[in-house]
Amino acid sequence: MESQRNLLLIGLLLVSFFLWQQWSVEQNPQPAQTASVEQQSGIDSASSDVPMADSSIADTQTVSKEIITVVTDQFELHIDPTGGDIVYAALLTHKQELDGEDPFVLLEQTDGFTYTAQSGLIGRDGIDSSVNGRAVFASEKTQYQLVDGQDTLDVDLTYQAANGASYIKRFSLTRGQHDIKVSYIINNTTDKSLQMQMYGQLKQSISSESKNLMMPTYRGSAFSTTDTRYEKYTFEDMAKANLDKQTLGGWVAMLQHYFVSAWVPPANEQNKxxxxxxxxxxxxxxxxxxxVDVAPNSQATISADLFIGPKDQKALSALSETLNLTVDYGFLWWLAVPINKVLMFFQSIVINWGLAIILVTLTVRGLLYPLTKAQYTSMAKMRQLQPKLQELKERYGEDRQKMGQVMMELYKKEKVNPMGGCFPILLQMPIFIALYWVLLESVDLRHAEFLWLEDLSVMDPYFIMPALMGISMYVMQKLQPTPATMDPMQQKMMQWMPMIFVVFFIWFPAGLVLYWLVGNLVAIAQQLIIYRGLEKKGLK
Incomplete structure (x- = not known):
């Protein structure tokens, strides 16, 4: 098969892949809300935020309900005293917009959108209830800050129950980290045993987002159990049926492009x-x-980890061995993982993501060079056979079965593999797709600059990179003689192929187009070297 046809094959494969991908990406429709859904969910309309539990002693106290602000090197958090929920989380080391100064806001509660991290104590003696509402906490201050020279910060909220028991809800934050330890310290000063359980949930408005064909990122929830390492659970799934899994350890999360929030309960405890x-x-x-049973006149602590931040695989793995799977590389994850490691290695050396992508390209092309050489050698042999193939076509053109037999005999006699030119091209496709997902899911490339490009994770706003890629494809075509047997329609398609690819690649992340462009330039150099060698052997 000629390289000209291989280019057409690549185009068809790419289009097919992205059409399949777009079809398979879960949509997030707005389901109709009914009373039956609330009842099936175990949520009472009096306080739809709290999971259903036994009756509780949700006493209240008169305290200020002013929002509590917590600032660290990584976060600006807003905590609502009612329930002690995190209702706002800005990531101070990530910008909302490339040229802006505002930090990226992951959690927020506005008139039109809600995304919060909630936790509480429910059960027979819980302080949060689906009937009586949430506990209202008190705090010494409304402003907390991790100052220079301080590595950790504890923010304590207190609650005094009518029966005399006291509670501290503690948020423990660490410099340089996006995980927060959320603990309940229960001081049972009564003469009766108290029974309760901690819960944590992520609450988000259901939205229907438009999907970019070239960047179909997922927004929705996911979970992990001992039986299921990682599984998405879309908003549509939630509308159809409620998740109900019992597991040792596990975690739940809300995902979006580059960022994730997750509750990670203790790995050695049974959780639902x-x-x-x-x-x-x-x-x-x-x-x-x-x-948890808290004996009379004793103290107990219940806690869980809350992650709010970028999809940093190292940080996520530190909380749970499967939480890093929220960095979703798709079905080619087994290939994407080593590619990501190589990319990270090169970046640690050159300290530039564009140069790191170039080095990855050179590495891939270098490893594939033996196959590339075999490809061009096979193409050269096929071109030499063109006159004989044309003769067979004229002789047996009407008898396709006989034509196929004599062609295979000719290939066997001349020791030519007609598919030899296809294999290297097909081998590059999974590498290309895996790298696509690496670039799409790597938060490090967000707002990463290279030459005129201000962000390698989005399309080139000036279309320079796709244009250069198209020119390189045109040069590659000129280096490859057009087979005499190619019909005029195929020739026309080949002539338009560079332009088709330019239009197609306009919407790709600039980092991926950079990979393809550099790959083409390397391929051009390899072609020139290989063809010169073949000329000396009389094969070209």
Whole structure:
């Protein structure tokens, strides 16, 4: 098969892949909300935020309900005293917009959108109830800050129950980290045993987002159990049926492009993972921990980890061995993982993501060089056979079966593999797709600059990179003689192929186009070297 036809094959494969990908990406429709959904979810309309539990002593106290602000080197958090929920989280080391100064906001609660991290104590003696509402906490201050020279910060909220028991809800933050330890310190000063369980859930407005064909990123929830290492659970899934999984350890998360929030309960405890859809177009995914008995006149601590931040595989793996799977590389993850490691290695040396991509390209092309050489050698042999093939076509053109037999005999006699030119091209396709997902999911490339490009993770705004890529494809075509047997229609398609690819690649992340451009330039150099060698052997 000639290289000209291989280019057409690549185009068809790419188009097919992205059409299949777009079709398979889960949509996020707004499901109709009904009372039956709320009842099935185990949520009472009196307080649809709290999972259903036994009756509780949700006493209240008169305290200020002013929002509590916490600032570290990584976060600006807003904590609502009612329930002690995190209702706002800005990531200070990530910008909202490339040229802006505002930090990226992951959690927020506005008139039109809600995305918060909620936690509480439910059960027989819990302080949060689906009937009586949430506990209202008090705090010494409304402003907390991790100052220079301080590595950790504890933010304590207190609650005094009517029966005399006291509670501290503690948020423990560490410099340089995006995980927060959320703990309940229960001081049972009564003469009766108290029974309760901690829950954590992520609450988000259900939205229907437009999908970019070339960047179909997922927004929705996911979970992990001992039986299921990683599984997405879309907003549509929630509307159809509630998640109900019992597991040792596990985690629940809300995902979006580059960023994730996740509740990670203790790995050695039994937890129940659940979802619910409540009135107002809100979806919840969360966990309920094991029941804890606090003996009279004793103290107990219940805790879980909350991650709010970028999809940093190292940080995510530190919390759970499977949480890094939220960096979703698709079905070629087994190939994407080593590519990502190589990319990270080169970046640590050159300290530039564009140069790192170029080095990855050179590495891939270098490893594939023996196959590339075999490809061009096979193409040269096929071109030499063109006169004989044309003669066979004229002789047996009407008898396709006989034509196929004599062609295979000729290939066997001349020791030519007609598919030899296809294999290297097909081998490059999974590498290309795997790298596509690496670049799409690597938060490090977000707002990464290279030459005139201000962000390698999005399309080139000036279309320079796709244009250069098209020119390189045109040069590659000129280096490859057009087979005499190619019909005029195929010739026309080949002539237009560079322009078709330019239009197609306009929407690709600039980093991926850079990979393809450099690959073409290397291929041109390899072609010139290989063809000169073949000329000396009389094969070209």
């Amino acid at each position: 993972l659940f979802t619910s859809v409540v009135s107002g177009g809100l979806s919840n995914i969360g966990y309920r921990g094991s029941l």
